[in-house]
Amino acid sequence: MQNYGKFYQKPWEERINLIKKNEKLTEKQIQILETAAQNKTLGNTMIENYITDYSYPEGIAFHYLINNKDYIVPMVTEEPSVVAASSHGASIIAKAGGFFASTSERLMIGQIIVENVEDTENLTKKIQKIGKELLLVADQAHPSLKRRGGGTRWLKTRILAADLVTIDIAIDVQEAMGANMINTMLEAVAKKLEELLNQQVLMSILSNYATECVARATCEIPVELLAKKGISGENIAKKISQASRVAQLDPYRAVTHNKGIMNGVDAVVMASGNDWRAIESGAHAYAARNGQYRGLSTWKLNNNCLIGELELPLPVGFVGGSIGIIPLVKVNQDLLKITSAQELECVIVSVGLAQNLAALLALVSEGIQKGHMRLQLKSLVIAAGADAIEEQTVVDKMLQAGKRDLESAKKILKEIRK
Numbered sequence: 567m568q569n570y571g572k573f574y575q576k577p578w579e580e581r582i583n584l585i586k587k588n589e590k591l592t593e594k595q596i597q598i599l600e601t602a603a604q605n606k607t608l609g610n611t612m613i614e615n616y617i618t619d620y621s622y623p624e625g626i627a628f629h630y631l632i633n634n635k636d637y638i639v640p641m642v643t644e645e646p647s648v649v650a651a652s653s654h655g656a657s658i659i660a661k662a663g664g665f666f667a668s669t670s671e672r673l674m675i676g677q678i679i680v681e682n683v684e685d686t687e688n689l690t691k692k693i694q695k696i697g698k699e700l701l702l703v704a705d706q707a708h709p710s711l712k713r714r715g716g717g718t719r720w721l722k723t724r725i726l727a728a729d730l731v732t733i734d735i736a737i738d739v740q741e742a743m744g745a746n747m748i749n750t751m752l753e754a755v756a757k758k759l760e761e762l763l764n765q766q767v768l769m770s771i772l773s774n775y776a777t778e779c780v781a782r783a784t785c786e787i788p789v790e791l792l793a794k795k796g797i798s799g800e801n802i803a804k805k806i807s808q809a810s811r812v813a814q815l816d817p818y819r820a821v822t823h824n825k826g827i828m829n830g831v832d833a834v835v836m837a838s839g840n841d842w843r844a845i846e847s848g849a850h851a852y853a854a855r856n857g858q859y860r861g862l863s864t865w866k867l868n869n870n871c872l873i874g875e876l877e878l879p880l881p882v883g884f885v886g887g888s889i890g891i892i893p894l895v896k897v898n899q900d901l902l903k904i905t906s907a908q909e910l911e912c913v914i915v916s917v918g919l920a921q922n923l924a925a926l927l928a929l930v931s932e933g934i935q936k937g938h939m940r941l942q943l944k945s946l947v948i949a950a951g952a953d954a955i956e957e958q959t960v961v962d963k964m965l966q967a968g969k970r971d972l973e974s975a976k977k978i979l980k981e982i983r984k
């Protein structure tokens with residue numbers, strides 16, 4: 567470690583030189599680090615000890631008809647098939663009239679955890695008495711939020727243990743995700759609390775369990791739109807609703823069901839410059855809100871229609887955080903033609919539902935691998951060392967031979983290079 571000195575204080579060139587000196591990287595690897603460092607100023611602004619940019623591909627999903635408006639959706643992901651599946655799911659739903667999406671208010675919960683409490687009931691009463699004053703302190707700590715129509719909405723207390731109480735404050739964050747704003751507000755309240763009640767505060771921070779900032783998408787698909795080669799739409803719809811039941815019953819299946827939803831959700835969250843860890847953690851907690859981890863979406867067969875529904879917490883921002891800093895995010899907002907955080911929520915929850923439909927459709931018909939195979943083979947063939955011209959030929963030969971492994975890719979590549 568000492569070989570790196572005060573790395574954070576050094577200019578970029580010196581950081582790279584230190585890596586060259588201290589690590590066993592080849593010239594080519596160092597060159598990769600250097601060439602990828604395309605946004606040094608931005609990188610240095612955004613994170614600490616910046617050395618390079620790690621880029622992900624961005625693609626566009628089509629056919630999104632949400633609340634009667636057409637969208638094209640930028641998605642950032644490293645996983646093959648996600649964008650194609652998204653467009654496929656959305657195209658079926660568009661033929662059925664599209665998604666109907668809605669959002670709750672945009673309230674985020676901030677927590678102040680009080681520790682070493684002697685009498686929790688008594689403290690709770692005292693806090694309720696000074697509740698209004700505490701909310702005022704919070705609003706005064708970030709007055710611009712109130713001026714925009716946001717700010718604190720309510721305060722509640724919950725006893726966590728004989729010595730621990732949490733004070734939950736709901737804050738309307740308007741167009742931002744709100745984490746920094748809320749943390750500032752909470753710290754002001756914690757200070758006041760210590761002053762007024764002489765009570766020890768363990769921590770003050772927002773909760774990522776955003777139960778008061780929820781988005782919902784539904785769709786209603788006539789079963790005939792689901793028909794696939796040799797399988798009737800009704801049969802597929804029955805199997806999808808059965809798969810949905812399994813995701814409600816079995817956490818092993820539910821996690822994978824939800825991972826498929828998050829394939830789409832995360833890709834748009836990333837493209838829109840939002841904090842995907844916040845969305846991920848909140849979504850999975852929401853999936854377990856009734857005591858058992860379940861699928862976030864449901865599909866039910868009713869009157870010859872497959873009815874899909876997805877609800878999840880989506881505390882995304884339209885401003886704030888890295889949104890105003892990364893130029894591509896503004897481009898993506900313009901591609902999406904969205905004008906608010908709530909509209910972004912509607913898009914994201916719809917993408918989650920489309921992604922889920924596409925995955926279930928594949929799973930209950932031909933299986934997931936068929937659709938994935940070509941793109942997976944492409945990645946494999948590139949890993950084997952093929953260039954852009956060789957890639958197609960090697961993929962075709964692997965498909966013909968029914969091979970899917972790296973060893974075979976290398977062998978075929980060697981043969982075509984002879």
Ligand code: NDP
Pocket residue numbers: 710711714739740741742743744745746747748772774841844883885886887888
């Ligand atoms: P910011 O700190 O950037 O605050 C939001 C900014 O947006 C403020 O400067 C605000 O201006 C401005 N703004 C402009 N217009 C509006 C509007 N209409 N509504 C609301 N705000 C507006 O971001 P957040 O507070 O949203 O925090 C998000 C960041 O915090 C993310 O990067 C996240 O990763 C990070 N974070 C996450 C944590 C977590 O999830 N647990 C913990 C800590 C940080 P003004 O100042 O004038 O009000």
